[in-house]
Structure formats: structure tokens, C-alpha cells
Amino acid sequence: xxxxxxxxxxxxxxxxxxxxxxxxxxxxxxxxxxxxxxxxxxxxxxxxxxxxxxxxxxxxxxxxxxxxxxxxxxxxxxxxxxxxxxxxxxxxxxxxxxxxxxxxxxxxxxxxxxxxxxxxxxxxxxxxxxxxxxxxxxxxxxxxxxxxxxxxxxxxxxxxxxxxxxxxxxxxxxxxxxxxxxxxxxxxxxxxxxxxxxxxxxxxxxxxxxxxxxxxxxxxxxxxxxxxxxxxxxxxxxxxxxxxxxxxxxxxxxxxxxxxxxxxxxxxxxxxxxxxxxxxxxxxxxxxxxxxxxxxxxxxxxxxxxxxxxxxxxxxxxxxxxxxxxxxxxx
Amino acid sequence: xxxxxxxxxxxxxxxxxxxxxxxxxxxxxxxxxxxxxxxxxxxxxxxxxxxxxxxxxxxxxxxxxxxxxxxxxxxxxxxxxxxxxxxxxxxxxxxxxxxxxxxxxxxxxxxxxxxxxxxxxxxxxxxxxxxxxxxxxxxxxxxxxxxxxxxxxxxxxxxxxxxxxxxxxxxxxxxxxxxxxxxxxxxxxxxxxxxxxxxxxxxxxxxxxxxxxxxxxxxxxxxxxxxxxxxxxxxxxxxxxxxxxxxxxxxxxxxxxxxxxxxxxxxxxxxxxxxxxxxxxxxx
Numbered sequence: 001x002x003x004x005x006x007x008x009x010x011x012x013x014x015x016x017x018x019x020x021x022x023x024x025x026x027x028x029x030x031x032x033x034x035x036x037x038x039x040x041x042x043x044x045x046x047x048x049x050x051x052x053x054x055x056x057x058x059x060x061x062x063x064x065x066x067x068x069x070x071x072x073x074x075x076x077x078x079x080x081x082x083x084x085x086x087x088x089x090x091x092x093x094x095x096x097x098x099x100x101x102x103x104x105x106x107x108x109x110x111x112x113x114x115x116x117x118x119x120x121x122x123x124x125x126x127x128x129x130x131x132x133x134x135x136x137x138x139x140x141x142x143x144x145x146x147x148x149x150x151x152x153x154x155x156x157x158x159x160x161x162x163x164x165x166x167x168x169x170x171x172x173x174x175x176x177x178x179x180x181x182x183x184x185x186x187x188x189x190x191x192x193x194x195x196x197x198x199x200x201x202x203x204x205x206x207x208x209x210x211x212x213x214x215x216x217x218x219x220x221x222x223x224x225x226x227x228x229x230x231x232x233x234x235x236x237x238x239x240x241x242x243x244x245x246x247x248x249x250x251x252x253x254x255x256x257x258x259x260x261x262x263x264x265x266x267x268x269x270x271x272x273x274x275x276x277x278x279x280x281x282x283x284x285x286x287x288x289x290x291x292x293x294x295x296x297x298x299x300x301x302x303x304x305x306x307x308x309x310x311x312x313x314x315x316x317x318x319x320x321x322x323x324x325x326x327x328x329x330x331x
Numbered sequence: 332x333x334x335x336x337x338x339x340x341x342x343x344x345x346x347x348x349x350x351x352x353x354x355x356x357x358x359x360x361x362x363x364x365x366x367x368x369x370x371x372x373x374x375x376x377x378x379x380x381x382x383x384x385x386x387x388x389x390x391x392x393x394x395x396x397x398x399x400x401x402x403x404x405x406x407x408x409x410x411x412x413x414x415x416x417x418x419x420x421x422x423x424x425x426x427x428x429x430x431x432x433x434x435x436x437x438x439x440x441x442x443x444x445x446x447x448x449x450x451x452x453x454x455x456x457x458x459x460x461x462x463x464x465x466x467x468x469x470x471x472x473x474x475x476x477x478x479x480x481x482x483x484x485x486x487x488x489x490x491x492x493x494x495x496x497x498x499x500x501x502x503x504x505x506x507x508x509x510x511x512x513x514x515x516x517x518x519x520x521x522x523x524x525x526x527x528x529x530x531x532x533x534x535x536x537x538x539x540x541x542x543x544x545x546x547x548x549x550x551x552x553x554x555x556x557x558x559x560x561x562x563x564x565x566x567x568x569x570x571x572x573x574x575x576x577x578x579x580x581x582x583x584x585x586x587x588x589x590x591x592x593x594x595x596x597x598x599x600x601x602x603x604x605x606x607x608x609x610x611x612x613x614x615x
Contacts, residue, residue, distance in 0.1 A: 052425045099606040107424055108367060112560055113605050116598040119553050123598070127591035239553055243432050250429065284443030291437025298430040299418045
């Protein structure tokens, strides 16, 4: 335990020092990995317990647009706009989640209900084009260097925000893991009726994890908009981004702490690499390869990169130590 | 009654025909193989491209291009089952949903890579039909008639032919049918081919009304799943009726508000219906 703590502390220290050595480009990529890693982590909090949501684009969209609209039209600082958007995302999650869990809408049906929700948010954003700018998106009013507006002269400022929020996401994951909630949720995902029969409040457990997941996803969406200073409905809401979240989280491995972040690292680095290799002449080449990889992942590595690595390590460890070693962790 | 409203209602009925055809194919596959093809509308996109190239570029006669398009998408359907569905048949249902979701990404970006993001038009203009003061697009009327014909043929095939009976039997109890000497695998492939063929037929009808582009599936895909679920997944008659309900909402909603809001309305209705009747309007 102490060794792994030491490694973690060292890794965080290295990450904190990154802005002092890395290029602007590397910093930009790292910020994106941190923010998306945070969003994928938030999704996996539900996903790993069998609550496969295809609708996180809805929460992301609310998080991205509410602070932006409040800032552009009412001059409200994002420091208030972001909590407001998180509250709205939680409200949305409860309005959809409560009946879903009460009426036991699960599996395919839960995925499709949440998919419909993400379409509702996307189409509302496009339809309200008088305020949101529709498909053209909107740019945040710029005021130069301002802490109140979360607008900074250099990327490194924002980097620390992204790093702090990402670490906060990991802490939230650990917090869920440490409590009895995790055990309850695992039991629910195995067999809901059996879980209820031993006294687990299925409704409360599911709703709690959904609320946490929705709020954090909205926060991720807010950060994304604040960082780029521009927002566009297709990139933060709707089916496409919802599926992107699901896939990246699964590719990394949604059952382990760092899995979703590895998913972000993998997809973003792959996308950049393919973009550099193919250049701008082959639009779609990067995504074509990405699509094939996704299918292969689902078929051959449903537990994701980190999940597979864990299994391989556990197997190697067991072979070396014979039957004495601990069994592989299967969350 | 307002003449434009009447036109909206009529157009809704005509749109419903094509949506019903799409829902029929998806429902057939779900009912038999027990898998939702998220990428179903993308197969339609592939068919539309095939017809576009054969007709507009290679100068094939339109009907021949359509026949080739239907065959092409039917083969694609078989390939989807062979390469993507079969390997994940044993794993969790959600993985099957995700595998076809990966296919959606793949097909959309492959189309972008091959053909770019241009909107391509067949350049085939069908006349408008005037009945009194109402004008109806002939392409839509044709699509509606062909969709009904396709649905009727499928119904007869499933009811009257030996193979159709075997398909329905597999949908009811897949384990017992194995014991009766029916090859489940063969039935799955046949069903996937028919499902693909229906998508191919839909692409013949849609290519007459809409421009082809890599993301055209996004306009039909989500609403088609909603229709299938609303009608009760696997229930073909339910899906058929639900298609007309949804198309009316979209068409009349589009008349009173904007087209985006009418879709919002349709999706909201879907969500509410899932809570009121989770098994679908016509589910058992």
C-alpha cells in the first residue's frame, strides 16, 4: 500500500511540474486528456454497475451551455454558472432517473431512454438558435485576463484547474469504492430483486450514483467550454458524443480507477497520431481506424486496456507464486 | 380545415411508410436474433451511396441500380452478422449494442473518407401530384406504396412459407427449435439478409427524396429505435402503427413549431411512454 501511495504521489508531483517543461502543444493535449478523462470517469461511476447510459451527452451539454449562456447574456461569472449547471444536470438526472429506477427500466431500455434524453437536449440547443447560435455554436465574450471569468493568458493556468478537477474525480471514485454503496451497487447489478430482498434500497443507491455521475459530467462539460472558449451543440450533446463517452470508457476499462483516463489518453493520442499521419487529405481516416478498433475492443477486450493489463499481471503473478497468491480482482 | 395542415398530415402518413419499413427490418432482427443494430440506419446510408454511384456515375437504369442496392445491403447484413454479431452473441446484451455502435462510427467515417462530406443528389426529379389544392410529392407516394408492399410481402413470407414459419418459431423459443432440427445459425443469417434487404429497399425510397451524405443515418436512426421500442421491441405490427404515430407527431409538430421541436416532442413522448408502458404500446 505504501509503495503504491509513493508512486501516486510521485506521479501527481510530476504532473504538477509538467507546465514548466512541456510545450504548448503537449500541454493542450494533456489538458484535453485530463478533462475528458474526468468525464469518462464520471460516466464509468454508473457504467461499471450496469447502468449503461447513452445519454451523458445531455449532462455534458447542460454543463457546457448553462455557464456560457449565463456569462454571455447576464454577465454571471462561471464560478456561479458552473454550480448552477451542475444543479440543473442533477435535476435532469433525477427527473429521468427516478421513474427509470422505480419502474425498473434496465439494460437496452435504459440505454434507449437516456439516448432519447441526449437527443432532446441536442435538438433543444439547436432549435433555440436565437440564443445559442444553433449549429454554428457560440463564442464566450472575452474580457482578457480575468479570474472571475476563468479566462487566462496562458494554458498553464487552466492546466492546474483541469488537474485538480481530474484528481477530484478520482477521489470521488475512491469515495464510492470505500463505502458500502459499492457493495450494494454491485449486488444490484448482479441481481436487482435479490439485492432488494436482502434490504438494499435499490432506488436510493442507483439514484445517488446517478446524481454524482451527472453532476461531475456537467462540471466536465463546463470546463471544456471554459477552456476552448467556444461551444458547439454537436460536440457536447447528442448521440455522437454520448457514444464517444461510452466507447472511450470501455476501451480504457470502466471497472478500474484509472481505466477511463487511460481511455481518454488512448483515444486522444490515437486521434492526434492518425491526424498527423494522414494529414488533412484523408478526412475520416482516423475515425475509420478508430471505429474498427472499437469493434475489436468490444469483441476481444470487453474489460478494456487497463482491465486486460490487470488480468495479465495477475496471471503472471499467480504463475510465479503458485497457488498462494491472491485471486485476481474481478470488480 | 387548413389546407397546409392537411398537407402536413398527409406528408406525415407518407413519411410513416418509410419509417415503418425501417422499423420492420430492425424489429425482425431484434425479434429473431435478439440484438439491436444501432447501425441500421447506416446500412441504409451505404445502400443510398451504392444506388447513387450506380445510377448517377455508372449510368445504370434506376430500377437495376435499386435491385443491386437491395442485394448489396442484404449482403452487408449477412456480413454484419458474421463479423460483428456472431462473436458477441454469448456476451452481455449491452456489448452487442456497443459492437454495432462501433460499426456506426466505422461506416460514417468510412463514407466520409471515401466520398467526403458533400451532399450528393441523384438528379432525378419526380413530379408533384396535385389533388385539388394539395400537392403531394410523387417520390413520397411511391415510397409509401413500396413500403406497404414490402411490409405486406414480409408478412406473407413469415406467415405462409416454411422458412418464415421457422423464423417465427426461433423467435419464440430458440432452444427448442434446435432440438427440432432447425439450424439456428442458418435462420440467423437468413434473417440478417432479409433485414439488410429491407434496409436496402428503404435506401431506394429515401435516395429519391433526400441528398446522400455520410451522416444521413443520424436523421433516421434514433427515431427508428424509438419507434421499435414504442411498438414493443420485436412486435412488428406494433412497430408499424408506432411509425405512423411518430411520423404524425413530427409532421404536425413541424407544422406548428419547428422541425427540431417536433423531434424533441417525439423523443419526449417516447420517454414518457417508456414510463407509462415500458413493454411498448402493443407489447404483451
